[in-house]
């Protein structure tokens with residue numbers, strides 16, 4: 001998988017697609033004209049996903065994660081101005097008509113939202129809703145076969161006694177069980193891509209890891225690529241292969257989970273991990289991120305993170321850094337001082353992210369590290 005941002009000099013950084021490429025997003029830009037001016041919500045995001053791969057998109061509220069996903073699904077309001085390219089299995093989706101997009105949404109790309117009730121119809125049983133999805137996209141499938149498959153799917157996503165629960169209505173299920181049903185609906189037609197937007201945020205901590213496991217099961221069963229959107233880096237540890245960190249509508253760091261957790265090279269990522277380096281007093285413990293993200297209306301020039309960044313220098317106020325490859329292939333950072341960060345802060349970063357990662361790894365259901373406190377949780381293969 002490749003993740004890119006259109007760099008400041010305008011060149012895309014995507015490598016050539018392969019026959020397993022299912023989704024290619026290139027230089028995606030989304031603007032919302034409003035009474036107060038134009039909100040530049042997404043400013044040149046790109047990534048490419050192969051079958052079975054998973055990408056975590058992480059960032060604070062307002063960084064453009066959901067708008068990016070909605071643009072891919074063609075679900076933005078008509079007033080949105082969308083540019084760039086979104087290709088699903090080679091077909092350009094931007095500009096495609098509503099009915100073609102709706103077909104792709106029903107079978108090719110599944111989307112799972114934070115609140116399962118936005119996807120479920122309260123007046124039909126959960127089994128009926130899974131069956132409807134199956135029948136709509138599989139001409140010739142009998143009702144009986146659809147019902148059997150619905151029971152299978154409920155079992156696969158971890159609903160106990162699925163043959164009985166298939167006749168339950170959404171209000172008879174807990175929030176976690178409803179989200180499992182939504183995952184079952186999403187995987188019913190063997191999608192090539194599953195996009196999950198904050199799928200665990202509304203749920204109890206104890207249920208979150210089970211839902212992430214159910215998503216992973218859905219990915220394994222269907223072979224789909226998974227995009228997992230979250231504000232919580234702990235959620236991606238152990239559940240995605242790669243991570244793209246978003247800030248102010250752009251990808252500002254991307255790499256493997258290990259790159260992001262062991263050697264983050266963008267101060268904002270350190271902020272998400274729980275701490276920022278004090279460059280003025282190197283002996284001090286790292287300090288938590290402060291301030292809030294910028295308004296995407298009339299964004300000033302320079303690095304949008306500069307006002308919150310302890311490494312800020314004059315150049316940061318002038319030039320927005322491009323997303324550039326670091327010392328590691330596949331690990332990119334949009335920071336003028338990415339190398340300096342590695343040189344001066346690596347030990348402290350390791351120590352502090354390690355402490356955080358341990359707690360986050362437990363939340364995400366991973367094993368606590370034995371020899372290294374900073375080891376992110378490994379992929380979990382056991383079903384919920």
Ligand SMILES: Nc1ncnc2c1ncn2[C@@H]1O[C@H](COP(=O)(O)OP(=O)(O)OP(=O)(O)O)[C@@H](O)[C@H]1O
Pocket residue numbers: 032034039041059060061062063064065066067068077231296
């Ligand atoms: N319909 C709209 N009109 C105007 N601005 C919008 C609209 N939808 C989103 N935005 C703005 O786009 C920006 C990106 O929003 P987005 O929802 O993608 O952020 P996010 O990272 O997903 O945050 P959250 O986790 O809170 O959903 C925000 O500044 C938001 O206010």
